[in-house]
Amino acid sequence: MQFHLSFPVTPLSTAIQYGQELLLMGSCFAEEIGEKLHEHRFNTLINPHGILYNPLSITRALTSYLDGRVYTREDLFQHNDSWNSWDHHSRFSALTPEAALDNINGMQAAAIKAIDNADWLILTLGSAHAYSLKENSRLVGNCHKVPAGNFYKRLLTVDEIVTALDNMMHRLFFRNRKINILFTVSPVRYIRDGVVENNLSKAVLLQAVHHLVNKFNRLFYFPAYELVIDDLRDYRFYKEDLVHPNELAVNYVWEQVVKNCVGENSQALLHQVAEINRAARHRPFNPESHQHRQFLRTYAEKVKLLMAQHPELKLDDLREFFLAQD
Incomplete structure (x- = not known):
């Protein structure tokens, strides 16, 4: 009897090679795979804005690199004795606005350079749920532990995800004519949104990604989500929180990345x-x-x-x- 469902992963027609520059962005799973690439001495820049989950926040960050944006004090807000940016993960927060801006703009400069030179942009989409401030409807990439009552939460539509990414990619391809984009959907289960809501969110992301991959020749999809959810498919491959893939699962996905994405x-x-x-x-x-x-x-x-x-x-x-x- 067969108790394990495996499926073939289609190798990339254009492979990742040593000597190329890789820019990785997205959820915490992007950092797991990014650290593996870095550990094996690929030339990587990982999450210059910190961890971002929804595709609109990721697109907003990429657009800031294309614009050559420099963040100023007006882009920050103070909460719980720290200065924060709505566009960035809390790892960039600091006790003074000067320190926060040093952290932000230091990585911003590296990302602006990377967007021109990168051979690969690897995007890991985590959730189609997005949060915006009630006071001005501003999209936020991180809530910074500000009380939930200050935000609207909504499920993004396939059309708005496709439109946002499509517009950004047209600018990116005009600016960097060699870059390829590899999409993945994070296998992390965001059960704080609810189990049903998490599955709906992943379905929206998958539909949007496959629409784009079928539209452009330089776009590719790697099934990290399917490898964990459908291939491994067991809670023994998750950490104690039953949400994040454990080291065994990450290593399994990494083996498939090496086998199917690396030359x-x-x-x-x-x-x-x-x-x-x-x-x-x-x-x-x-x-x-x-x-x-x-x-x-x-x-x-x-x-x-x-x-x-x-x-x-x-x-x-x-x-x-x-x-x-x-």
Whole structure:
């Protein structure tokens, strides 16, 4: 008997390669996969606005990069002794407006540069539910623990998501003629919205994404949502909150990303980087032994050779790590 439903993932016709620049934006699952890419030494910029869930807030952030926007004190508000931006995650909040703006505009500058040079924009949409301020109907990317009574909540429509992303992408493709866009829908279940409401939200996102992917040649879809919800399909693959995929599930999705989204030559290189990462995490029983010192010298030489063969790889810190331990 078969107790596990698996399905083939269609490999990308245009693969991700080492040496390319990757801009990742969206939900917390974007950060999970983004950190995996960063760990394996891909050139990544992850969530310059912080975690964003709904596609309109993501589009608003991307538009700010296309506009070259610089945030000012007028863009901030104060709540619970911290200064915050309605467009940004609370990781950018600070005790003074100057500190908040330093955090925001530092990442803004990096994102403005990335939008011109990126080979890939990877968007992970989390929820079709959006929040706006009651006082002025302003869309917010993060509520910053402001009481819920200050916001309207609504389910975005497929049409407005498609229109917002479509308009942004026309500008983006005109500005950056080499960029490809990879869409995913987050498998995180936002049950605070309600189970039925969460499923409806995901359905709206899926319909909008597939409409766009079918419209443009440079758009692709990776089924992270389906891999967790339909392939793994078990609460043992979730954290204790029963909402977020656990490490086992993230690693399973990552394996599929590598297999189906990364080019063959880059896959081989990725496995070499993974081996070196494992070696760096190794904790010896006897650090002073001749055997361990030889282990360190061997991997320092491997890193040196890999850097010579692939100058695009930034591995100086790993080589210094192995040399410093010897």
